[in-house]
Amino acid sequence: MFPHILELGIRKNVSIQLNAFTLSATEGLRIYHIIDGKFEWRINQRQYVFYPGDVAVILPGQEFGSENGVLEIGSFSWIHISIQKKNNGEIVLGKWSGLSESESLAIGKILLLNNSPALVKFNEAGKIFKCIQSEITGQEIGYVTRVNHQIDELLIQLTRQLTRQVNPGRDFPKTFMNLEQALRQNLAHQWTVEEMAALVGLGTTLFTERVKSYSGFSPINYLINIRISEAIKLLKRPDISVTDIALDTGFYSSQHFSTTFKKLTGYRPSEFRKIHLRNK
């Protein structure tokens, strides 16, 4: 019924166990919710401490476990979900999910860009685990749909919690800097306003308003700013073709690049390059 649920479990550990929780990497997305106790776990080569209510999120391929295999006293529940990783690194959910394609892409993107796998005080996850558990055991009418809904709900809540934790809604300059960094690191990606807003943890309307009043530009125009600035730097180096520059900086085509570039600077990219390399 649920091929996308690789594992669903709860564990109560009453005594310290050796070699019971060794490091491993798997293909699925793993989510752990601490019910009680204190756990020191290693995720993607970094050590984290988890307390009751906290949630650990392990992305596909990341190593996860306890440093020396020790499992401390306490209890926790978990789910492992199968998700597909496309060649370009994007994460997509399966057909079971009711999320729209763009929403599911945005969630995947935020999970990938997030570098803190520890969510503090996220008890919603525990409630959702319980609900999934009881739906599966009860098998009442409509349980398949309800279980899948709950997994969608889990991923949505998780993503919102992640962005809120990174951007607590107080320091816009810092938040904007984080966003700007994410854009630069992934300039070739066709960013949408929805994705950018989700990354900051705001709805699109409020996000656009805040960006406009802070930067003077709409989110998309600010992005074009970064794209052209990066393109200028690359045009001043002789070793990359104009087409590659266009694609690397996120334009659909060299034609699109050329038009946008000329509109702003008055030069076609090739002209601009010639002028700035003339003395070489």
Add this chain to the structure above:
Amino acid sequence: MECIITIELGTNAVRVFAFDMNGHVIGSLKGYYPTFHTEPDYSEQDPEQIFITMLYVLKNLLNERIHPKKYKVACICFSAAMHSVLAVDKNGNPLGNAITWADNRAKKEAQELNNSPLGDTIYTATGTPIHPMSPLLKICWIKNSDKERFRLTSKFISIKTYIIQQLTGEYFTDYSIASATGLLNIHKVQWEPDALAYAGITADRLAEPAPVFTTTGKLKKAYQNSLGLSPDTKIIIGSSDGCMATLGDGVKGEGKASITIEDSGAVRVMGDKVLQDKQRRFFNYLLTEDCYVSGGPTNNGGIIFEWFTRQFGFFRDPFDIEHSMQELMAEAAKVPVGSDGLLFLPYLLGERAPIWNANARGMYFGLNIKHERNHFVRATIEGILYEIYSIGKTLEEHRDIKSISINGSFGTIPFCTQMLADIFNKPVRLRRNFHSVSYGAYLISATAMGIYKSLDDAARTVELPDVYRPQKQNHTVYAAYFNIFERLSTQLSDAFEAIVNLQQLKA
């Protein structure tokens, strides 16, 4: 109809204003650009992004407000933040990012020069404090720590020089920006041989200094086309933001001082004589060959209240700092003058004038069991303004200050302006609605175009209609607390150093 465009290349953003020939604002737009902190002391900006942002904002303003009304742009005048350094190669292409005024990587170089007798000679000749902000010391840092960049550099220029060079193909630096490099002799108005030798460069590796009224060659054809500007649009090199703000407030002549409080701040006076200060507490920058803008800068302006708001504000909506700041100000207003004896030292970012102590740190002092949350809010604002006053007070050792003008987003909040008037015990004047920096640029443009006979004439026309008058009884309270503020600021210097050592150990 003709109009004048001013472009301010500020610390975080470019602001473009359009004025009619009488100095009325037709429109304005801003565009943000980021500052990168790739290492703890580094503060850099991408010259290409600044250029593109400037073009984008300028183009939007022209298309939205100027071209539809058939205004003809007579000239474009620039102002910029001081102390930036950009290394460019023989083709004029940047070698890495520009290093901004806030960059502290040249700490060691600054300390060395400060402790050497040459430090006195260079400070006296150039008017720029021996501090990591100084381009002289940044160039020294590149020479010592980035030898390859130093070797490849054809010229060390400012961000403004780069932007003007992109637009016109010509390298110029104005007297004001040049005088803030630590390399220009402000008495002779030429590069100072001692400073050049110390930086290890010759004068041909700097841009030619020129008066602030200088018109460069024509705008390049491509930009004439993309911006829709005629070939006879004059490009005026202009001045620095600090000098422009002072001019824009009309602070020429005796008895006047100008205060700017944005994130950081400064207190400035203008005159035909350099301020000679044995303790080297002031800067002396050039507006023209016979006009000096002198004063002291602070690191800890509005940015400290923003920090406070982020920690203790209510934030009913995400990121709504303006509203949260207003709420806190309203709380502060309910607390008696002097915060019932709670004092705040605002030195969270170390301090420049007048104590020049990078190790200085913040503190709440005098806390007793009756103090409440509101007291902290008011004490924080009072502390920020006591620091401003401490600069003003040292300036008064040299100049008689009768009236003050205030500009900048934090200083012009009415609650702060009134508090300044009370602390200084002097009337404080301001203008609403627009930026003193841009108005200074308008005055320079209008003078360059012959609308005014001289900058003195131009400055005389400045009207600052709003006046905040000092309240004597408040001043008495503030003066008593300021006395303790001043003592703490200097007496704690050992403890500051000790705590900084521990803080750095942990980091």
